[in-house]
Amino acid sequence: MPRETVAEFTIHSVQVLDEDGTIDAELAPSLTDDDLLECYTAMKRARRLDERAISLQRRGELGTYAPAIGQEAAQVGSAFALAADDWVVPSFREHPALLVRGTSPQSVLEYAMGMEEGAEIPADANALPPAIPVGSQPLHAVGVGWGESIQGRPNVALTYFGDGATSEGDVYEALNFAGVYDAQTVFVCQNNRYAISTRLEDQTAAETLAQKAVAAGIDGIRVDGNDVLAVYRVVSEAIERARQGEPTLVEALTYRRSMHTTSDDPSVYRDPEEADEWEARDPIVRFQVFLENQGILDADTKAQIDEQVEAEIAEAIDQANERRERLDPADLFEYVYAEQPPELERQAAAFEGDRDG
Amino acid sequence: MAERLRVVEAVRETLREELAADDSVVVYGEDIGRAGGVFRATEGLLEAHPDRVFDAPVAEAGIVGVGVGLAATGLRPVAEIQFQSFLYQGFHQLVQHVARMRSRTRGTVTCPMTIRTPYGGGIHALELHSESFEAGFAHVPGLTVVIPASPAETAGLLRSAIRSPDPVVFMEPTRLYRSVREEVPDEHEIPLGEARIVDTGEDATVIAWGSMLRETLDAVDSVETETGASIEVIDPRTISPLDTETIVESVRKTGRCVVVHEAPKTSGMAGEIIARINEEAFFYLEAPVERVTGYDVPVPLFAREDAYLPDATRIEAGIERVLES
Numbered sequence: 001m002p003r004e005t006v007a008e009f010t011i012h013s014v015q016v017l018d019e020d021g022t023i024d025a026e027l028a029p030s031l032t033d034d035d036l037l038e039c040y041t042a043m044k045r046a047r048r049l050d051e052r053a054i055s056l057q058r059r060g061e062l063g064t065y066a067p068a069i070g071q072e073a074a075q076v077g078s079a080f081a082l083a084a085d086d087w088v089v090p091s092f093r094e095h096p097a098l099l100v101r102g103t104s105p106q107s108v109l110e111y112a113m114g115m116e117e118g119a120e121i122p123a124d125a126n127a128l129p130p131a132i133p134v135g136s137q138p139l140h141a142v143g144v145g146w147g148e149s150i151q152g153r154p155n156v157a158l159t160y161f162g163d164g165a166t167s168e169g170d171v172y173e174a175l176n177f178a179g180v181y182d183a184q185t186v187f188v189c190q191n192n193r194y195a196i197s198t199r200l201e202d203q204t205a206a207e208t209l210a211q212k213a214v215a216a217g218i219d220g221i222r223v224d225g226n227d228v229l230a231v232y233r234v235v236s237e238a239i240e241r242a243r244q245g246e247p248t249l250v251e252a253l254t255y256r257r258s259m260h261t262t263s264d265d266p267s268v269y270r271d272p273e274e275a276d277e278w279e280a281r282d283p284i285v286r287f288q289v290f291l292e293n294q295g296i297l298d299a300d301t302k303a304q305i306d307e308q309v310e311a312e313i314a315e316a317i318d319q320a321n322e323r324r325e326r327l328d329p330a331d332l333f334e335y336v337y338a339e340q341p342p343e344l345e346r347q348a349a350a351f352e353g354d355r356d357g
Numbered sequence: 358m359a360e361r362l363r364v365v366e367a368v369r370e371t372l373r374e375e376l377a378a379d380d381s382v383v384v385y386g387e388d389i390g391r392a393g394g395v396f397r398a399t400e401g402l403l404e405a406h407p408d409r410v411f412d413a414p415v416a417e418a419g420i421v422g423v424g425v426g427l428a429a430t431g432l433r434p435v436a437e438i439q440f441q442s443f444l445y446q447g448f449h450q451l452v453q454h455v456a457r458m459r460s461r462t463r464g465t466v467t468c469p470m471t472i473r474t475p476y477g478g479g480i481h482a483l484e485l486h487s488e489s490f491e492a493g494f495a496h497v498p499g500l501t502v503v504i505p506a507s508p509a510e511t512a513g514l515l516r517s518a519i520r521s522p523d524p525v526v527f528m529e530p531t532r533l534y535r536s537v538r539e540e541v542p543d544e545h546e547i548p549l550g551e552a553r554i555v556d557t558g559e560d561a562t563v564i565a566w567g568s569m570l571r572e573t574l575d576a577v578d579s580v581e582t583e584t585g586a587s588i589e590v591i592d593p594r595t596i597s598p599l600d601t602e603t604i605v606e607s608v609r610k611t612g613r614c615v616v617v618h619e620a621p622k623t624s625g626m627a628g629e630i631i632a633r634i635n636e637e638a639f640f641y642l643e644a645p646v647e648r649v650t651g652y653d654v655p656v657p658l659f660a661r662e663d664a665y666l667p668d669a670t671r672i673e674a675g676i677e678r679v680l681e682s
Contacts, residue, residue, distance in 0.1 A: 116461055129466065136453055139419055139423050147427040150409065150427075170450070173419035173422070176416065177419050180414055
């Protein structure tokens, strides 16, 4: 047998709600009406935060901001599947997931205001701050998932990254380490079709991103990332496997409906018709149709949720602005080392001296 | 009971003791488990602690990057990078995450990680196995950079590095791994950030670290014999954050100074040390401060290595120049 097949692979794709909002009863996850409404509220909260943040940025009140419009199902569905002590290891477009995990809209805004305050992690939260360098954070999630396993704890680390990140060597190293160390880690790749302007077909010749798991010897699966129920189901299963030391790469197929960040103009590099097409496939609309058809969401509840979200975000904006006003730049010397080294003390004193004139 | 150990044995014994003393210590790196490390610095550790000592895939960004996560869960990762040049593959993780985790989260997430790596020339190694990039690491705020110069110093500083709440790049002079034995006190601990006055003197200060310290002491011996001058020798030990005070105090006393390192001259640590002397002791200087360093060339392959590395003769000439002016 000079030539034989020694390995083959298959990538599955899962959808629970079709584009008309009709559910596949067999694949439907068991979520209560309250859970479903909570998911819906979380998606609406994230969307509204993005809309407000973009307009604040346009008015000069925020720095560069990376909206997640169109990706709410991929993030809310996956974050909702985590248990309380599980970890989230995000990149910079993950506020829909972070809000589900208890991060306040205020923190998201503070980070976009250029304040480290927005990257503080509360003592009781298992999370790492947003990672700016593309594809650098999945390794941290492997370290977390492996560290939990070394210490005999069941907690899982879920990390988010995009299609562009899969071209980074660090992402491959992360998948490979996870396989070697049986890390309690779930990788959620949101394939939103664009890395800034670079289309997926210019990013990789691979047919799916899920299959990048195959080379690392771990499971890979694709899910309709605009279907919150499918994402919840697939990621829940991946989380349970991760608790047993079996990592999974989940490719959530979605679309970045808005700009990469407030610094770019997508009309330069993509056809407006494409964006219109994806507007029709918007994840919130699809879920809303389902909830309305099921009689879970009526006009009153919807109005109530909108009002609640609006109030929360308005309050968050006020609080973030207030914290910005209280910001003391002198504390930039404080957190570099556990104890301030003498040279930093000298620099801090010089700063104070210059400031006092 | 104090033992007479070589540098490589001091590394191993300290790791063994720290693994035993603290359940949160995790040791990992390429070939450090079953093989015991390419320099045998981790020999026997896997057998002693199979649940906390791990061979790693050959991926330096991975080794550094997973440390961020391990540390976040409460562990104290102690990673080995097989040769310092290969830490360049993990440099982005070091700069972007390890070093700045504390400041970017205002102290709410920290990264108490130690990265051990053999560095420096003098062992006739392959290309890119002899680098000395301490100034590059020292340029990264948030990192602590430590270089020991003897077996006892290795044990004392490595223990403090592992116990440090901040990330430490611990650079072990490959050339000294097996060269000398020295008594290493039990549970030896040397505070980070404190220089050591190796020899006291009145007429000039010579600053050197790592394997350059031995060359420096040889040079100082010759100069003292030939000229009758008395030379103070300082080993900063912690390259960053640097103990400026000890250096400045010495230079104020002697008025003359030579800084020695095997790294290239331009933007090397000597430049920084001289700048600090200028800030704090300029009016005490009797002569311009000398630098005896590697040249501004890529570290050559080993057939030309001796031409590159500062040796006792070059250091002696440097000391004589400051004494004469």
